[in-house]
Amino acid sequence: MYRILLALSCLCLAACNPANATAELVASEKAVAAFHASANAGKFDDIYFGSADEMQNSADIVEFEEFLAVVQRKLGKAGKSTQQGWRVNYGNGATLTVLNMRTKYAKGDAIETFTFKSSSKGPMLVGYNIQSQALIMN
Numbered sequence: 001m002y003r004i005l006l007a008l009s010c011l012c013l014a015a016c017n018p019a020n021a022t023a024e025l026v027a028s029e030k031a032v033a034a035f036h037a038s039a040n041a042g043k044f045d046d047i048y049f050g051s052a053d054e055m056q057n058s059a060d061i062v063e064f065e066e067f068l069a070v071v072q073r074k075l076g077k078a079g080k081s082t083q084q085g086w087r088v089n090y091g092n093g094a095t096l097t098v099l100n101m102r103t104k105y106a107k108g109d110a111i112e113t114f115t116f117k118s119s120s121k122g123p124m125l126v127g128y129n130i131q132s133q134a135l136i137m138n
Helices: 002-015 018-040 044-049 053-058 061-075 133-137
Strands: 078-091 094-105 108-117 124-131
Touching: 018 044, 018 061, 018 078, 018 094, 018 108, 018 124, 044 053, 044 061, 053 124, 061 133, 108 133
Parallel strands: none
Antiparallel strands: 078 094, 094 108, 108 124
16 A cells, blocks of 8 residues: 555656746747747737637637737737746646736736647647736727
């Protein structure tokens, strides 16, 4: 019985490897930079078609492009983005990384939440949320 518990404990520790979490975080931070670069270039369709099925199922391409166009019209281009917090969740055979970012846009600041799912292609966008007074006021 003791050996079974020990084996299960080792398995749990291996699954929650901090090195894996760090790798997921670094890859997701690069994905945020790529998101902003594509958005700044007006390549909203690249973002949409590069996102996970969950994201594509939540909005069609027209809605998604209209949403990002409004963000860009009201806030301008994204500038420096600073991480405010993160978490990596392992469960149900999937790894989700959530990044909270403070981003300076040309016309105001925003708090953005990016949710990425790990895949063989790298992090894939599952969810995006943006909060900014400038979105309401401008």
